[in-house]
Amino acid sequence: xxxxxxxxLARAVGRLRGSGRSAIxxxxxxxxxxxxxxxxxxxxxxxxxxxxxxxxxxxMPPVEPIVTWAGDKVFQLRLHFxxxxxxxxxxxxxxxFLNSLQxxxxxxxxxxxxxxxxxxxxxxxxxxxRNILFLLVVLPFFTSxxxxxxxxxxxxxxxxxxxxxxxxxxxxxxxxxLLQTDFAVYLGMVYSYLPFMVLPLYTAIExxxxxxxxxxxxxxxxxTKAFFKITLPLxxxxxxxxxxxxxxPAVGEYVIPALLGGPDTLMIGxxxxxxxxxxxxxxxxxxxxxxxxxxxAGFVLLLQKVQAREKEAA
Amino acid sequence: xxxxxxxxxxxxAATAPYVRIDRLTKRFGEFVAVNQVSLEIPRGEIxxxxxxxxxxxxxxxxxxxxxxxxxxxxxYIDGVDVTQVPPYERPVNMMFQSYALFPHMTVAQNVAxxxxxxxxxxxxxxxxxxEMLALVQLAGYEKRKxxxxxxxxxxxxxxxxxxxxxxxxxxxxEPLGALDKKLREQTQFELxxxxxxxxxxxxxxxxxxxxxxxLAARIGVMRAGQILQVGTPTEIYEFPNxxxxxxxxxxxxxxxxxxxxxxxxxxxxxxxxxxxxxxxxHGVSSPPDAQVSVAIRPEKFQLSRDRPPQQDNLLSxxxxxxxxxxxxxxxxxxxxxxxxxxxxxxxxxxxEERLAHDETVWIHxxxxxxxxxxx
Numbered sequence: 001x002x003x004x005x006x007x008x009l010a011r012a013v014g015r016l017r018g019s020g021r022s023a024i025x026x027x028x029x030x031x032x033x034x035x036x037x038x039x040x041x042x043x044x045x046x047x048x049x050x051x052x053x054x055x056x057x058x059x060m061p062p063v064e065p066i067v068t069w070a071g072d073k074v075f076q077l078r079l080h081f082x083x084x085x086x087x088x089x090x091x092x093x094x095x096x097f098l099n100s101l102q103x104x105x106x107x108x109x110x111x112x113x114x115x116x117x118x119x120x121x122x123x124x125x126x127x128x129x130r131n132i133l134f135l136l137v138v139l140p141f142f143t144s145x146x147x148x149x150x151x152x153x154x155x156x157x158x159x160x161x162x163x164x165x166x167x168x169x170x171x172x173x174x175x176x177x178l179l180q181t182d183f184a185v186y187l188g189m190v191y192s193y194l195p196f197m198v199l200p201l202y203t204a205i206e207x208x209x210x211x212x213x214x215x216x217x218x219x220x221x222x223x224t225k226a227f228f229k230i231t232l233p234l235x236x237x238x239x240x241x242x243x244x245x246x247x248x249p250a251v252g253e254y255v256i257p258a259l260l261g262g263p264d265t266l267m268i269g270x271x272x273x274x275x276x277x278x279x280x281x282x283x284x285x286x287x288x289x290x291x292x293x294x295x296x297a298g299f300v301l302l303l304q305k306v307q308a309r310e311k312e313a314a
Numbered sequence: 315x316x317x318x319x320x321x322x323x324x325x326x327a328a329t330a331p332y333v334r335i336d337r338l339t340k341r342f343g344e345f346v347a348v349n350q351v352s353l354e355i356p357r358g359e360i361x362x363x364x365x366x367x368x369x370x371x372x373x374x375x376x377x378x379x380x381x382x383x384x385x386x387x388x389x390y391i392d393g394v395d396v397t398q399v400p401p402y403e404r405p406v407n408m409m410f411q412s413y414a415l416f417p418h419m420t421v422a423q424n425v426a427x428x429x430x431x432x433x434x435x436x437x438x439x440x441x442x443x444x445e446m447l448a449l450v451q452l453a454g455y456e457k458r459k460x461x462x463x464x465x466x467x468x469x470x471x472x473x474x475x476x477x478x479x480x481x482x483x484x485x486x487x488e489p490l491g492a493l494d495k496k497l498r499e500q501t502q503f504e505l506x507x508x509x510x511x512x513x514x515x516x517x518x519x520x521x522x523x524x525x526x527x528x529l530a531a532r533i534g535v536m537r538a539g540q541i542l543q544v545g546t547p548t549e550i551y552e553f554p555n556x557x558x559x560x561x562x563x564x565x566x567x568x569x570x571x572x573x574x575x576x577x578x579x580x581x582x583x584x585x586x587x588x589x590x591x592x593x594x595x596h597g598v599s600s601p602p603d604a605q606v607s608v609a610i611r612p613e614k615f616q617l618s619r620d621r622p623p624q625q626d627n628l629l630s631x632x633x634x635x636x637x638x639x640x641x642x643x644x645x646x647x648x649x650x651x652x653x654x655x656x657x658x659x660x661x662x663x664x665x666e667e668r669l670a671h672d673e674t675v676w677i678h679x680x681x682x683x684x685x686x687x688x689x
Binding site for chain 1: 380381383400401402403405406410412414415417418427429431432475476479591603
């Protein structure tokens with residue numbers, strides 16, 4: 001893996017080195033987005049990191065500065081690890097993390113189970129149909145995410161259309177408690193993040209050479225088996241990408257559990273919100289955000305390692 | 315040349331045909347891709363479907379493999395009607411034009427794939443894969459992935475994968491199409507040798523007539539969904555039954571004429587474009603005065619500076635084009651009528667005063683050289 005990545009990097013550098021104006025142009029094209037990321041991602045992240053090592057204080061902002069002038073030619077850097085020990089020591093936070101990972105994991109699984117057949121159907125649909133179906137997947141993005149979650153509140157409410165239909169048909173005698181349940185959270189999660197699953201899967205399936213399936217059939221492989229032997233292994237990259245794109249934002253999701261979940265739906269996004277706005281405890285909120293980031297970065301690295309090992313085996 | 319498949323003895327005619335295609339038709343909407351094709355192929359033959367793109371040859375092959383369901387007609391293999399049998403249950407394997415090797419599997423896994431589907435015992439799979447890879451000279455490549463192989467090696471993996479199941483019929487779609495010229499020449503003889511060794515019936519689809527002629531015992535020339543002529547390479551080349559076949563196979567000088575002298579043992583055809591008559595030493599089944607086409611291959615002509623003694627089949631013209639190809643030289647000779655003949659002459663002598671531009675030459679051909687076709 002390292003040698004492959006190494007040669008790729010060497011080639012990229014070689015290409016960049018070039019000469020004269022074209023090289024400057026290339027560096028510029030690369031530098032602009034990196035500058036943007038540094039300004040609006042790295043700097044805010046460092047601020048959050050700083051706050052996480054700070055202490056609460058009644059002021060605006062409600063944190064102590066970590067670097068202070070102690071007089072007598074001394075700058076003092078005071079790092080409070082207490083926020084992290086507090087976060088790790090408290091069962092509430094651990095439960096919130098575990099619950100978030102579980103909700104995100106199950107949502108990702110359902111998104112995959114629903115998204116794969118969808119993506120497959122779109123990729124195999126005839127020309128014009130494919131464009132229409134593809135547009136339909138992207139269409140929800142034309143409306144605000146918040147509005148769509150609110151729409152689900154309306155649909156799932158006690159007097160909402162779903163309960164209305166169920167009552168009319170006599171399937172239930174009393175309106176079901178749909179809203180403010182875990183079911184509503186999962187529904188909202190899968191609904192909201194499904195397009196992020198479908199798009200990379202579509203790209204991967206669409207690229208698959210159909211003659212490979214014909215070859216499999218020709219060699220005596222039935223269609224279902226060919227799916228697991230040929231189609232799935234060759235679209236694995238799409239599965240990984242889709243799962244990451246759903247799982248990562250789902251772990252830190254705040255809006256869906258807040259609006260659709262019940263008071264006992266404990267998710268880390270909500271806990272961070274409560275610490276920040278409710279308790280005005282910025283340091284603990286920041287520490288939670290940092291821990292969440294480390295966990296997710298760990299997942300991404302793990303997945304990359306798995307993929308790299310497979311590439312190496314190839 | 316002695317190993318050319320064309321000269322091998324054909325399979326005994328008494329046995330029932332191994333593959334029988336009966337009035338097969340395939341329509342895609344309004345378009346008729348294959349139109350009422352009937353064909354019989356004996357066991358162990360290399361049969362080649364030859365035609366330009368869109369002639370229906372690939373559709374016919376795909377129907378044999380089971381990827382397309384015929385609109386009408388039936389396919390029998392070894393006496394069994396397989397028309398409705400899905401591809402994964404047919405005793406037929408195919409070598410794809412793109413090879414369609416599974417990129418996520420090793421060479422050995424690719425070759426073993428078909429055997430795995432049939433639940434062949436593990437030890438036997440291993441033995442047969444090893445044997446097959448040795449046969450296609452790829453022993454030692456078991457652990458490679460397809461992308462680590464050259465084009466020729468991939469072609470042989472595809473062949474091994476298709477042959478390892480010992481199919482009754484092997485279909486090959488442009489088997490040499492993706493190889494460069496040197497490799498093709500080597501591979502086509504290997505392919506014929508392998509076929510002889512295994513005795514599997516081959517059906518090959520190609521648009522390349524040279525490939526068809528070197529590989530096939532018999533060729534079927536296809537056009538617009540129909541087979542125009544079936545015959546050995548020699549028959550197809552020397553005795554084409556139609557204008558299209560004569561024109562499609564090899565290079566040919568084609569002209570129109572009128573039957574003027576119609577005897578049982580010879581005919582004369584008046585060809586205004588040539589400015590004379592063509593004498594043919596056999597009869598034709600057309601009425602006198604019928605309009606016919608006359609086809610003469612470029613290599614059938616003899617060029618000379620001095621007038622030859624013959625009276626018939628003699629023309630003179632001016633050399634307007636010369637292409638020296640080493641083994642032969644191609645000339646363009648313009649007749650007084652303005653018609654330009656393609657003439658190929660072998661370069662027999664190293665030191666020879668070759669014909670030059672604008673030189674006047676005599677052209678003569680044997681009475682058996684011209685092919686008369688009526689359609």
